[in-house]
Amino acid sequence: MSVTIKDVEHVAGLARLALSEEEKERFTEQLNAILKYAEQLNQLDTDGVEPTSHAMPLVNVLREDERRESLPIEKVLLNAPDEEDGQIKVPAVLE
């Protein structure tokens, strides 16, 4: 498999990244080199091998469904780039 500039443009769109022409070319070359290297994994027979998503056993962590104090609004908005009337402001979602 090899990655084309078109693939890179598609993936950049999925990742919400805008790449310059220079970046597109460079990333195409570098992703191809990295994926080619990664293809060595195909030498291994992994039929019947369970995938490991976490090295340590994970269990659901639950707590009682009880009311707790939440953050004060000024703290929530402290880092917001734009705000109005105690709410985070963003460009219009519907045109």
Next chain:
Amino acid sequence: MSLLTLRLQEIHNKLHAKEITVSDLVDESYKRIAAVDGQVRAFLTLDEENARAAARTLDGQASGGTRGLLFGLPIGIKDNIVTEGVTTTCASQFLKNYNPIYDATVVRKLKAAEAVSVGKLNMDEFAMGGSNENSSFHATTNPWNAEYVPGGSSGGSAAAVAAGEVFFSLGSDTGGSIRQPAAYCGIVGMKPTYGLVSRFGLVAFASSLDQIGPLTKNVEDSAYLLQAIAGHDPQDSTSLNTEIPDYVSALTGDVTGLRVAVPKEYLGEGIDPKVKDAVLSALKVLEGLGAVVEEVSLPHSEYAVATYYLLASSEASSNLARFDGVRYGVRAENPKNLIDMYTKSRSEGFGDEVKRRIMLGTYALSSGYYDAYYLKAQKVRTLIKRDFDQVFEKYDVVIGPTAPTPAFKLGSQVDDPLTMYLNDILTIPVNLAGIPAISVPCGFADGLPVGLQIIGKALDESTVLRVAHAFEQNTDFHKQRPSL
């Protein structure tokens, strides 16, 4: 001689006898930073006002009761661990103004132990990199030779300890990011078992691999710092609920009859001959102390780097989706619409390496490639973990080099991501398996430090520390300091 070069117990005794104050220690830290950080550039943010105020408060309380051993010690914190009211940037333009509204659990614990944070340490952006050259602010240099990298991504954390700017520091390790810079800078760096130390407040890179750990001048300090930060945290759903042993009492100096496995893959092709010599000499030291050293095989080691980059990048692409310019971070100006705002903010805010890994991860997770890349890598991860499980049925520890070479020159690998990734070939398998490992100084190659890596069973930090301590007690590599 600087106060910060003393042993922890000695500082404690001096504080207790009122020969010195906490303010003296904090003073010493800032004096050293003023003297050497122009060259080392380990720090991103100094928190001098708060640190001095904390020192004065502690000095005011010092007369009453018995103090913990971390009382008053100046510490540095990697800039991906959030600190309330102190800028946390992850060395990224995206977060250059980010002011956390809470402390990470590890920071809260250190404050409770009355250590004093003097500032935030440089790193590769979002912990992605092996040299600190991916910081979007400035590169850190190796205290042993300013032409060389300090390693990464916790390079600032390692350099600050090696240069004597702080007593110790915290770093994070996803594929070797504590151990590799510790090796390059000639100090001790430990990655605990996954889940032993809370990740609450650590800005996530690859959630199934990331772990916070200590960087210190010696193994004893490492045990003390680990003791302070280990333990269950209900705010981290991956935190292990397990009894925490007394790590300091494990430092007995005795390794008689201990079974040491040396994987032949860890001393094979690609390992610098001087690194290999240093590791073989270290094994002789342990044999001299009564340990039994035998060669083993971890046959899937060679697949670890490929596995890691697929899994870590996939997790990173998902974790970094939260950086969209809505709730925090830098928002791009004059967006056409919401999607344009996300895209512009991310494109302007992220550096080259971060974009590369997001691209790789998004590709590996995308429709049509998920099975071939992501799922395949998860299956190979199982094989790598099984290799360790089998070896640990017969052996107490696995030992090899921490990195294949000593530190490399600044700028020498920056355009070659694949070569850079291969520097982590000896540390990555440990993260994939979730087990603990430490790097301790074991020699020098051309004037640059070499690290010895000691790997243990899950939750067996005590044995890892015991072996590291026994080695350290019988060598003096850890006592050598760079001439800054």
